[in-house]
């Protein structure tokens with residue numbers, strides 16, 4: 284997929300920014316939130332002839348702009364920085380069109396994707412049901428074939444969908460239902476007899492998005508509404524876009540996390556307590572701002588790698604999508620939570636926006652697969668890789684980073700390598716003692732795997748930028764020196780986490796049997812602790828960058 288050129292992408296992002304400045308001041312966004320109002324006219328403008336943000340998500344051959352995964356991630360991040368409820372309204376159309384994009388016949392693609400491109404219609408993605416959330420296999424909605432002269436001419440759909448974004452406002456919904464040959468997607472238009480939506484849910488956050496239940500009571504659709512024309516492909520079609528859709532929600536985590544930090548940062552520069560601005564107090568910056576910026580930027584490195592791989596035509600990548608979504612949304616949540624604290628009492632009030640951002644970003648660890656399901660997905664896949672490579676996979680990754688560290692000693696590659704070696708050791712010990720029979724151990728491994736892999740990506744990104752090879756359409760905010768410091772901060776956290784949390788859960792699951800043997804050596808704990816040297820200095824450096832501080836001012840205030 285060619286994607287947009289950099290100038291076009293930047294022009295779209297800048298138009299979006301101008302639109303938000305002009306049309307979406309804080310007061311208006313807070314008003315949508317307070318009134319629980321879906322701003323249909325805003326979504327229509329975003330997907331209208333002037334801005335056409337939706338065209339980035341639609342392939343070129345059906346009238347869209349054919350953005351690649353990097354374009355999509357950058358646009359999703361930009362939308363989320365503005366308002367996650369509005370971003371969800373746009374995402375839902377994209378999700379709703381995905382089954383058609385990956386599995387539709389050429390005629391279905393031309394017709395339905397063409398309508399999104401030309402008319403800016405809104406779609407909804409109807410997978411979840413009251414009894415089928417994380418476990419879509421428990422699907423109860425049915426699609427019963429209607430036969431005429433021995434030929435299937437249509438289907439009767441029955442069932443109930445729950446928590447569907449755009450459910451009450453979309454012109455078209457894609458609905459997952461069980462046909463005789465298995466789960467399948469159906470295209471259902473609003474107004475089809477028997478198809479109705481519930482009233483909008485009263486939600487904790489993203490209140491500017493419409494979320495509603497959908498009812499299907501003897502809804503009759505023609506056979507050409509079965510996506511792909513073949514029954515039983517539904518779960519594979521959903522699976523095929525997980526890499527891509529999880530990356531979109533990962534970008535939401537990044538956008539909302541930075542939206543919160545970018546409110547806390549100027550606040551801290553202005554707010555004087557104890558005789559100097561908060562931005563000059565380490566106990567504040569190094570707890571509430573710097574570690575969150577580091578987590579967000581490390582995850583961005585991973586997102587950009589995955590986006591580029593998807594852009595090069597790779598299919599699926601559900602595990603990589605899961606790692607990106609898991610860490611970026613958890614980081615976005617933590618950054619928003621810390622930003623409330625950073626604004627003190629003001630942060631707890633609505634006017635300063637971080638309170639709303641925190642409520643909004645909360646959804647990102649739930650929809651498109653919960654964090655726990657991401658942990659399970661990551662752990663199961665990488666466990667297989669560990670077994671297939673006889674425990675060598677992460678040692679090999681670590682060696683590649685050690686070689687990178689030889690060329691770029693400052694980018695944290697050696698520390699990321701320690702994280703990956705420790706991970707390989709933890710996995711191998713868990714295998715030998717059969718500890719993944721404990722679900723909690725398996726899920727914790729998922730978390731540690733995500734940290735270690737992201738540490739590797741952050742080091743690679745810092746090295747690329749140091750070599751002047753910044754990704755063509757990558758986010759341009761930080762220079763090579765800052766990226767290297769971000770990478771080192773994150774890698775220290777990852778290495779320590781893998782070793783100590785790994786040890787904790789191995790021991791915790793091992794119980795009295797004690798089959799694990801001595802642990803310290805393989806985990807290289809001494810080296811991991813030694814690698815923490817310089818952490819405070821790196822955090823000081825990032826604080827200088829974020830708060831645009833001069834070293835002299837900080838020394839004076841201390």
Ligand SMILES: Cc1cc2nc3c(=O)[nH]c(=O)nc-3n(C[C@H](O)[C@H](O)[C@H](O)COP(=O)(O)OP(=O)(O)OC[C@H]3O[C@@H](n4cnc5c(N)ncnc54)[C@H](O)[C@@H]3O)c2cc1C
Nearest residue numbers: 408409410411416417446447448494650651652653655656
């Ligand atoms: C605002 C909003 C918008 C949404 N938009 C859409 C949409 O447009 N289309 C759509 O189809 N769906 C949508 N959803 C649904 C969303 O994807 C689901 O809520 C989500 O997948 C989780 O399903 P669930 O709510 O049934 O929770 P459950 O699956 O019941 O999970 C409850 C808890 O149990 C954990 N859990 C679940 N299974 C396991 C397991 N095997 N092992 C350990 N722990 C487990 C989960 O991690 C979670 O913490 C939306 C939801 C919300 C709230």
